[in-house]
Every structure is written in structure tokens, then in C-alpha cells.
Amino acid sequence: MNILVFVKRVPDTESRIRIQHETKSIIEDGLNFVASPYDEFAVEEALRLKEAKGGTVRVVTVGREEAIPVLRKCLAMGADEVALIKDDAPETYDGLRTARIIARAVERKFAGADLLLFGKQSVGADNGQVPSMAAELLGLPQANVVTKLEIDGNTGTALREIEGGTEKVVFSLPAVVSAQKGLNEPRYETLKGIMAAKKKEIPVIKLDELGLTADELAPGVVVTGLDIPPQRQAGRILRGDPAETARELAALLHNEAKVI
Amino acid sequence: MIAVYIEVRDGKIKKSSLEALSEAKRRAGEAGLGTAAVLVGAAVEGEAGDLKAYAPGKIVCLEHPALADYSSQGYAKALCDFVRESGAEALFFAATAMGKDLAPRVAAGLGAGLASDCTKIAVKAGRLEFTRPIYAGKAFLTLTLASTPQVATLRPNVFPVEAAAGGVEAEVIKKGASIPDGFIKGRVAEVLKEQSAEIDVTEAEVVISGGRGLKGPENFALLRELSAVIPRSAIGASRSAVDSGWIGHQHQVGQTGKTVSPNLYVAVGISGAIQHMAGMSSSKCIVAVNKDPEAPIFKVADYGIVGDLFEVIPRLKDEVKKVLAE
Numbered sequence: 001m002n003i004l005v006f007v008k009r010v011p012d013t014e015s016r017i018r019i020q021h022e023t024k025s026i027i028e029d030g031l032n033f034v035a036s037p038y039d040e041f042a043v044e045e046a047l048r049l050k051e052a053k054g055g056t057v058r059v060v061t062v063g064r065e066e067a068i069p070v071l072r073k074c075l076a077m078g079a080d081e082v083a084l085i086k087d088d089a090p091e092t093y094d095g096l097r098t099a100r101i102i103a104r105a106v107e108r109k110f111a112g113a114d115l116l117l118f119g120k121q122s123v124g125a126d127n128g129q130v131p132s133m134a135a136e137l138l139g140l141p142q143a144n145v146v147t148k149l150e151i152d153g154n155t156g157t158a159l160r161e162i163e164g165g166t167e168k169v170v171f172s173l174p175a176v177v178s179a180q181k182g183l184n185e186p187r188y189e190t191l192k193g194i195m196a197a198k199k200k201e202i203p204v205i206k207l208d209e210l211g212l213t214a215d216e217l218a219p220g221v222v223v224t225g226l227d228i229p230p231q232r233q234a235g236r237i238l239r240g241d242p243a244e245t246a247r248e249l250a251a252l253l254h255n256e257a258k259v260i
Numbered sequence: 261m262i263a264v265y266i267e268v269r270d271g272k273i274k275k276s277s278l279e280a281l282s283e284a285k286r287r288a289g290e291a292g293l294g295t296a297a298v299l300v301g302a303a304v305e306g307e308a309g310d311l312k313a314y315a316p317g318k319i320v321c322l323e324h325p326a327l328a329d330y331s332s333q334g335y336a337k338a339l340c341d342f343v344r345e346s347g348a349e350a351l352f353f354a355a356t357a358m359g360k361d362l363a364p365r366v367a368a369g370l371g372a373g374l375a376s377d378c379t380k381i382a383v384k385a386g387r388l389e390f391t392r393p394i395y396a397g398k399a400f401l402t403l404t405l406a407s408t409p410q411v412a413t414l415r416p417n418v419f420p421v422e423a424a425a426g427g428v429e430a431e432v433i434k435k436g437a438s439i440p441d442g443f444i445k446g447r448v449a450e451v452l453k454e455q456s457a458e459i460d461v462t463e464a465e466v467v468i469s470g471g472r473g474l475k476g477p478e479n480f481a482l483l484r485e486l487s488a489v490i491p492r493s494a495i496g497a498s499r500s501a502v503d504s505g506w507i508g509h510q511h512q513v514g515q516t517g518k519t520v521s522p523n524l525y526v527a528v529g530i531s532g533a534i535q536h537m538a539g540m541s542s543s544k545c546i547v548a549v550n551k552d553p554e555a556p557i558f559k560v561a562d563y564g565i566v567g568d569l570f571e572v573i574p575r576l577k578d579e580v581k582k583v584l585a586e
């Protein structure tokens with residue numbers, strides 16, 4: 001199986017986000033960047049499929065050179081090849097632009113892939129747009145938010161999470177699948193893998209190699225504002241006898257907050 | 261026109277689709293546009309009757325035998341063709357599992373940008389301006405979309421549903437969708453319900469979440485007992501409870517779980533890690549029960565009890581039951 005995995009560099013989930021208002025962007029100084037957690041499930045699933053069925057796992061990211069450590073991590077986990085599609089555009093939280101870049105790269109640089117794996121969303125932009133958009137642009141079936149994946153010959157079966165249950169999606173390959181937590185338990189990099197990944201040269205694909213028009217690369221999203229939510233005020237704290245505080249809380253929720 | 265995709269599950273229209281429709285009507289009124297509610301499936305005209313109470317403008321039924329089962333490809337094709345034909349200025353979806361699967365596919369098919377999981381929509385100079393949480397709510401982005409149609413998904417539980425006063429007649433338009441043979445290469449073959457038939461945390465009006473303070477998986481029973489006395493409530497969990505294997509990840513609230521906006525969020529034995537608070541800080545009312553008075557969760561809580569959850573929660577259940585019975 002020829003598997004492509006798409007990953008994104010994001011601030012880790014413990015990050016405190018600060019805003020630079022003039023540029024309507026987040027302040028990156030002091031943030032710890034990692035591969036988006038859902039992308040790790042996608043990489044792990046690709047490696048497991050390769051171990052079971054043979055083939056190759058190639059991991060690709062779209063972004064600045066700062067994303068290279070994320071690719072090295074994927075090499076250290078066991079990916080055969082990686083590539084950076086170098087895009088220096090500032091983050092506009094625009095899924096369509098990224099999906100167009102990915103779809104064109106799949107056609108021009110990575111033809112013949114059987115499976116395109118993604119995380120269900122990047123932790124950060126929280127869009128969850130790119131997998132479905134890339135699937136549509138490439139005319140491929142999709143299964144998103146997947147917690148179980150089976151590939152049998154040319155047919156894939158995925159369980160995907162829906163409200164209060166799961167859906168079984170059956171599709172033909174090639175296809176797009178996006179990973180949800182629960183799909184697997186990502187492995188740690190081995191020391192040997194880390195050492196080998198350090199030495200590897202990372203291939204860089206320039207945007208103009210992909211032949212996208214200026215229109216296709218124009219941002220579809222115009223950011224008009226970026227703000228931190230207002231701080232919630234600390235409220236009323238009850239202490240003392242459990243029976244007394246429980247009675248008081250129930251009354252407050254019913255009579256004052258009117259939420260029950 | 262603002263068109264709204266209406267999702268039907270188990271023969272029932274999703275409440276979150278009605279929320280999206282109500283918001284479309286409010287914004288369309290402001291922008292001087294019409295609205296349409298769009299149903300997609302093999303035979304969906306029967307659902308149109310239930311929609312009339314919400315004065316949807318037109319009701320459009322896009323039908324084809326190949327759309328009997330949900331498929332993102334087939335449904336996206338039907339919706340893209342409809343939007344192109346009708347020249348709709350905007351298309352809204354509820355940000356449900358299906359809406360999140362389908363909307364990006366439709367947007368890409370139309371060459372349009374997408375505003376995902378919006379919590380606020382405004383009309384500015386005839387265009388829509390969307391507000392949406394990013395970093396699971398650690399920041400809020402406002403954006404406009406460069407192209408038309410403007411496609412958006414709307415977070416469930418945020419926008420109020422408005423029914424029309426009195427009976428409203430809405431025109432029902434039935435259209436055959438054009439789905440070529442062999443076009444659909446993936447489809448939903450089966451829907452498997454969770455046995456307990458619990459409400460999803462994203463759709464619940466009250467979320468009762470447990471963390472490490474519960475000390476073990478068996479003690480989620482305390483929260484389930486409290487949930488049993490509160491209508492439309494669901495059980496949530498912190499990442500550490502999920503990662504310890506105490507409860508399924510579909511219950512996880514926070515940055516690698518779900519972001520929720522219920523009327524009431526009760527955090528039990530949860531200290532309040534930043535990635536957890538990001539996922540629940542847009543709740544209308546937050547309650548914390550924790551024995552550590554220094555727990556960060558108290559900084560965001562509207563009401564808190566400093567105490568032993570094993571003593572407080574069973575008593576809270578009895579007291580809630582009493583006030584609800586009054």
C-alpha cells in the first residue's frame with residue numbers, strides 16, 4: 001500500500017495563546033510546537049497498515065521551514081519518506097487554500113497513492129476542513145473522525161464517530177481518511193530512529209512547482225479580528241457541610257442561574 | 261438567499277439544524293435576503309411538514325434513490341448543484357458529525373471558503389462576518405469569506421431556535437438530484453447506536469464531567485446518577501480520566517476532545533488544566549466541585565463547592581431532584 005499522511009505543526013495543547021492585535025495573529029514566541037495530536041494517530045495507522053500489508057509511508061506537511069522538526073519526528077516513528085511543501089503565507093485559518101495545495105501535490109508529486117490519511121482537524125485552527133476538501137478536489141471518497149479502519153483489497157471499512165454512536169462507512173480505494181483519538185495508540189520514536197532522522201535531508205517542494213494559479217492561492221478567508229475571550233469572573237464558592245452546600249447550590253442553580 | 265441544509269436522523273429533524281435555520285432567518289432578514297431549508301435523501305418530502313412551523317421560506321427536497329444512505333460525495337453533489345442553480349448567497353450547516361463531514365466537501369466543490377463551527381454571525385456591508393473559536397476556545401477569530409457562496413457550519417447549542425407564530429405555509433419544491441451511476445464511491449453502510457443511548461456532550465444542555473478526582477472508572481456511576489435526574493444532560497470527562505481508560509474518548513471535553521457550550525457545565529474532581537478549560541469555557545454557567553480550594557477550575561466557575569465530591573454529589577442529586585419536583 002502506498003500511503004500518504006498529511007501533518008501540521010501546531011502549538012501544544014498546554015499552550016497559553018497570546019495575540020498580536022496589529023497583525024491579527026498569535027504570538028509564537030515561547031510556544032512549544034508539535035505535530036497536531038490527531039496527526040499522530042494518522043501516522044501510526046499508516047505505519048500499522050504498512051507493517052501488515054507492505055508498501056510505503058510518506059509524510060507531507062505544508063508550511064514554513066519551522067515545520068521540519070515535525071517531519072523528523074515522523075521519520076523517527078518509522079515513515080519511509082517525508083516532504084515539506086514550502087508555503088510562507090501567514091496563517092489565515094483557510095482550509096481551502098491548503099486543500100488546493102495538497103490536492104495538486106498529490107496529483108503532481110505523489111501520484112498513485114492508495115490512501116490519504118489526515119488528523120480529523122488540526123489542534124489550533126480547529127477547522128476540520130482539509131481532509132474533505134482534498135477528497136472533493138481529487139474526486140475521492142472520504143471517511144472522517146475514524147476510530148477503526150480496515151482495508152481489504154480495494155475496499156476500506158471505517159467506523160466514524162457520530163452523536164451518540166458510530167457510523168460504518170464502506171468505500172473503495174483510493175480514499176481520504178481522517179483519524180480520531182481512539183484509532184490507535186501512537187508509538188514513541190526509537191533512539192535509533194531519532195538519530196537516523198536527524199541525518200536525513202528533508203526534500204522541499206516549492207509552491208511554484210505545483211502550478212497553482214494566483215487565484216487558487218488567494219486566501220479565501222479574510223481575518224477581520226482575533227481576540228482572547230473575556231476572562232470569566234470567579235464566582236461564589238461554598239464551603240462547609242456537604243448537605244448544606246449541596247442544598248444551597250441546587251437552589252442557586254434553580255432560582256438564580258435558572259439553568260436547571 | 262441563505263440556504264440551510266436540514267439534517268434528518270432517525271426520521272427526526274436535528275434541533276441543531278433548526279438552530280441554523282433560525283439564525284439564517286435572522287441574518288437574512290437583516291441583509292434583505294430570502295431563506296430556504298434544504299432536505300436531501302431518497303424520499304424526504306415527508307419531513308417538509310415538520311419544518312413549516314419554523315417558517316423556513318422555501319422548502320427544497322433534493323431526491324435521488326442513490327441518496328438513501330448518507331454519502332458525502334452524493335449529498336455534496338446534490339447540494340453543490342442546487343447552490344449553483346439557485347445562486348444562493350450563503351449556505352449554512354449545523355456543525356454536527358454530518359455537517360462537519362459534508363460542509364467542507366460542498367465548499368470545495370463550489371470553490372468557496374468555509375467558516376467552521378461559528379458561534380456568532382453578523383451582517384457587515386451586505387456580507388456575513390463569522391466569529392468562531394480557535395485553539396478550542398483559547399482565542400476567537402472573526403472572518404469574512406472572500407467568495408460567494410459563503411458557507412458556514414454553526415455550533416450546536418449556541419443559536420436560539422425560533423418557531424413562527426401561528427401556521428405558516430411554505431412552498432415545497434421537489435427536485436431530482438443528478439447522481440451519475442458509479443459516482444458514489446463511499447457510503448454509510450450501517451449506523452451503530454451506543455447502547456446507553458446517552459446524549460452527546462456537544463448536544464446536551466447540561467454536561468456533568470468527571471476527572472481524576474473520581475479515583476476510578478466505577479465512580480462515574482455517581483455522575484450518571486446525578487445526570488439521571490437532570491433532563492437533557494450528558495456525561496463528560498477530562499483527558500486524564502479518558503487516558504486512564506476510565507471512560508470512552510467520545511466523552512472527553514477539551515482541546516483533544518470536544519468543545520462544548522451547554523447551559524450548565526458541572527466539573528467534578530477536575531482541577532482545570534488549560535486544555536480542558538479551553539473546551540468548556542463558553543458554557544453559560546460553570547459549577548466546580550473539588551476538594552482543593554486552589555484548583556484553577558474555581559477561577560472560571562460561577563459556583564463552586566470546596567469539598568469531598570463523594571459526599572457532595574449524592575446529596576446534590578437529592579437536592580436537584582427536590583427543586584425540580586417543586
